[in-house]
Amino acid sequence: MLRSYAIGDIHGQLARLQAAHALVAADRARVGDDTAPLVHLGDYVDRGPDSRGVLDYLVQGLAAGENWVLLRGNHDAVMRDFLGSDVADADVAGWLSGRFGGRETLASYGITAAADGGTAALRRRARDAVPAAQRALLDALAPFHHRGEVFFCHAGIRPGVPLDAQDEQDLIWIRGEFLDDRRDHGALIVHGHTPVDRVEHHGNRVDLDTGAGYGGPVSAVVIEGRDVVLLTPGGRMPVPPGRAGD
Incomplete structure (x- = not known):
């Protein structure tokens, strides 16, 4: 039986990401x-500090050789595109809106979006501020990862x-149809992308976005076959189909 670990949306919450990694390590x-x-x-970026x-x-x-797979979220794609040369002003405005969270991302690099x-x-200031290794990471993110009985992606599938x-x-964007x-x-x-209060298992899909972008935790699970278990400081907590994890 194949075992995989997975972590949901992060949104600039470094301490919560590190806490999730600690649960996986344990x-x-x-x-x-x-x-x-x-x-x-x-969704590594935006909204968080x-x-x-x-x-x-x-x-x-x-x-350092960590056994990590990094998938691309829609927020990561928009940041990557913003740093590119062919982004329309309308797309930039969307990223910098209060809802999307690009202003918080720029602030983490010491950039004020309202600057003259x-x-x-x-865009030039952002290109200068974002290290080349981070830009390369954004470029290299994978769209999905298929392993055994599990298909990992950011938002869902058609x-x-x-x-x-x-x-x-x-x-990286789908919601309702999926x-x-x-x-x-x-x-x-x-998948992640759609915030929920707790990890949800719907039988055909599992949602791991527990709202880190809105003050919630970064959740980590272990998946063995198609069995899903939430990792907590007290140990493993099964998440059976039809019931959200506590």
Whole structure:
């Protein structure tokens, strides 16, 4: 039976990410498994106070050889695009809106979004401030990870489309069409993107976004076959289908 670990949306919450990693490390020690990958479901940046710290922490961990898989979330994609050269002003405005959280990300690099000079100057300042290793990380994030009976992605899948033919825009943005579909998708879909109060197992999918961008925790689970277990300071807590984890 394949074992995988997974962590939900982070949104600039470095301390909460580190706490989730500590739970994974403790479980690894209990079961004696250093080989199972730890899949991060994306949305490392925006809304929280330390997006720069989160990206730096991930860069350092990968450089040290941590067995991590990093997936792309929609917030990560928008930040990557903002740092690129072909981003429309409307897209920049969306990232900098209070709802999306780009202002908090820029602030973690010491950049005030309201500074004089307009969009072009703001983009130049951001390119200068974001280290090359972090930009390379944003470029290299994977759209999905398929392992055994589990398909990991940020937002979900387009129902009815083969898993190996999914469009990346769906993988990082989809909601209603996926969330409302109760069919088996051929694999257990483990995703984030849509905040919930507690980890939810719906039989065909598992939602790990427990609202770190809004003050909630960064949740970590271990998945063995299609069995999902929430990792807590007190140990493992099963999350059976149809019931949210406490």
